[in-house]
Amino acid sequence: MTLPAWNDPELKAGTMVRGALWLIQVVGEGNTFNKEQIREAFPGISQADRRIRDLRDYGWVMLTSAEDATLTAEDQRFEKAGVPVWDPTARRAATPQKAVSNKEKQAVMARDHYMCTICGISGGESYHDDSNQTAVLSVTRRQTILPDGSEATLLVTECKRCRSGSDGRTARVDEALAEIKNLDPGDQRRILRWMERGRRGTTPLERAWNTYRRLPADARDELRSAIRD
The missing domain is CATH 1.10.10 (Arc Repressor Mutant, subunit A)
Incomplete structure (x- = not known):
């Protein structure tokens, strides 16, 4: 066109x-x-x-x-x-719907722990891959398919970077539920604990890796040598 x-x-x-x-x-x-x-x-x-x-x-x-x-x-x-x-x-x-009130925004952000529901970054926090950019949170509407197949427009907290990179696809609770039901019972219990805490748990291996990644490059070299020895 x-x-x-x-x-x-x-x-x-x-x-x-x-x-x-x-x-x-x-x-x-x-x-x-x-x-x-x-x-x-x-x-x-x-x-x-x-x-x-x-x-x-x-x-x-x-x-x-x-x-x-x-x-x-x-x-x-x-x-x-x-x-x-x-x-x-x-x-x-695409005419914009009625604006979300400040009261609604505050309630949604508090529910989402003032973090982007997609990437988990907090408002004002720098992105780990671009320290020049800081996260700005906003409350947006997301079309969502519920477990019973009905569709609803729900409010979520997103940072502007995730919002701009979104492909606009409808969120599907039914697909998420199917994925979880395919997990073995132990993993189902583990993901339920993550849901209740509002954050993903980490294994000792992941914690060790994250500690290693926080070291300066020269210190990482020393650590690798120490482990090989």
Whole structure:
């Protein structure tokens, strides 16, 4: 499908739609932009930056310095395009649901121990593979198939990185239940204990490995030599 040009004077679309096209056609995924560039692109349009921020409600991902320490306070990174809002049918189908209230957000985050339910990182914690990025938690809706086959929209805590990398697939309790029932009785009891504690247990081998990985490289070399001897 050929996209309309973001600055086509014949395009009958609002600033949010034009902003989405501008991000794709001018900025490009993975690149940065700032408010001054928005003002230059949309002269005379008040709150154009807010209209572009509204794209987040349609799955568009734009990172700020709060999520990526390599960015300045003025810059944002266009990370990922979401719903093609220039398509009226797609936009209507993805019209954001009623916002989750602050009270609901706090209750969900407290239930999830203020950790991402996908990767387990806590809010404000640096990612182990990228110390420049710190986790920002949000509460999102997840379509979920329950054990009886019914479908429900449930609230979960996710970090922005996991949310942006999500493929949008429906969560399936029935599949998880089937996987657990295929475990032997001992493993079923073990995973139930993990569920009750809210975290996975570790074996002595895993604890020893994690201790080893925390050592400086030279110390790891010394340890390997000591074990071989």
